[in-house]
Amino acid sequence: MIHHVYFSPGMFGFTRLASYDYFVHVERALEARFRKAGQGFVPHVSGVLPTASVRRRSAKLAQLVSETADGDGPIHLIGHSTGGLDARLVASPAARFLNPETSGWLSRLKSVTTMNTPHFGTPLATFFATTRGQQALYLMSAFTVVGLSIGARPLALASLLLNVIGKGDRSIGLPFVDRATDSIVRLIDDARSPDVREYLKAILEDQGAMLQLSPEAMDLVVAGFDDRKDVVYQSTVAMSPMPGPRKWIETIGHPWRALSLSIFTALHAVTADFDRRYPCASIDVFAEKQLPENTNAPPLDETTGGFLHRAFGYVPDLHANDGCVPLRSQIWGRVVWAGLGDHLDVLGHYNDVTPEERIEFRHHDWLTSGSQFDDARFESLMDAIAQGMLGAST
Numbered sequence: 292m293i294h295h296v297y298f299s300p301g302m303f304g305f306t307r308l309a310s311y312d313y314f315v316h317v318e319r320a321l322e323a324r325f326r327k328a329g330q331g332f333v334p335h336v337s338g339v340l341p342t343a344s345v346r347r348r349s350a351k352l353a354q355l356v357s358e359t360a361d362g363d364g365p366i367h368l369i370g371h372s373t374g375g376l377d378a379r380l381v382a383s384p385a386a387r388f389l390n391p392e393t394s395g396w397l398s399r400l401k402s403v404t405t406m407n408t409p410h411f412g413t414p415l416a417t418f419f420a421t422t423r424g425q426q427a428l429y430l431m432s433a434f435t436v437v438g439l440s441i442g443a444r445p446l447a448l449a450s451l452l453l454n455v456i457g458k459g460d461r462s463i464g465l466p467f468v469d470r471a472t473d474s475i476v477r478l479i480d481d482a483r484s485p486d487v488r489e490y491l492k493a494i495l496e497d498q499g500a501m502l503q504l505s506p507e508a509m510d511l512v513v514a515g516f517d518d519r520k521d522v523v524y525q526s527t528v529a530m531s532p533m534p535g536p537r538k539w540i541e542t543i544g545h546p547w548r549a550l551s552l553s554i555f556t557a558l559h560a561v562t563a564d565f566d567r568r569y570p571c572a573s574i575d576v577f578a579e580k581q582l583p584e585n586t587n588a589p590p591l592d593e594t595t596g597g598f599l600h601r602a603f604g605y606v607p608d609l610h611a612n613d614g615c616v617p618l619r620s621q622i623w624g625r626v627v628w629a630g631l632g633d634h635l636d637v638l639g640h641y642n643d644v645t646p647e648e649r650i651e652f653r654h655h656d657w658l659t660s661g662s663q664f665d666d667a668r669f670e671s672l673m674d675a676i677a678q679g680m681l682g683a684s685t
Contacts, residue, residue: 345512365400372407411620414561506565570589588609628676641656
């Protein structure tokens, strides 16, 4: 049986830039598991605009599926971060913007997997929607491309990011940001090719997703997204603890690690903040339940709460996050994996000890988060996702 699997990237995401694939590690891991199960695996990555509105991104994803899902085998959607919302909107019976003539494949849709997706919004989106936040978003995107592509961390860009995010220096304007980014992307071997600059240009031109991912906006989205019957919805959730003193001590003598850890700490702090009226978590709106004064999180159902307790030893509160998305906002459908990891660790973008003879499989880290994500955790995450997808197809 041939399975068509569609990947939708999220915040800071791309398809292929600077000779690097965003989903390369996930694709390779899932394909190995499907092949082992005697199943065919055909991956497709949606070339969505990184920060465009969810509706525009979903339309591109739907078009890709309609044009490439040949045969009659199962179809699966996997979205990381904002990409999870793309997948949910495409699958939703309420998605009236889809062309009925090109939506016949929906009858073959078997599963929707969301990874670190802000189903209930994220405070970081509210920050990125500000003038200063737009500058930080642009720089973070450039940083991500450079860091993941060549595994190098330019101190100049890291310092500028820390200034924008941490100190909030309003004197930094977009012209200066443009010049700084231009100097950074030259580090990439093929940075002169149009794709890198088009990617960064798209971030400046369309940041609709940042407005839509705010907790206030997602409060309405949750009310409008319907799950499709007979489709398995599964989610994976992760969090990274706020770096402690020991982690900071480890950065002594390593200026990049210190700056990287500072940036992650700033992002983590912004994401940990929440409004009690819009807490980035599922709440019982029909009963008009607000968060009790003596707690930082609404209750979870017994199954999900027990799963998180087994994974972490306790049920995380609303402050817990992966540096971009609150953990409680990542929960949708059945939670099949939970663990320590930052926003891009779960895609395989973490430090490893890959031998030089297997350098093409090397994992490059995104930011120094202190999550201690490793190969064993990544393998268990891929096992959980693959098991859910294969089970949905039987």
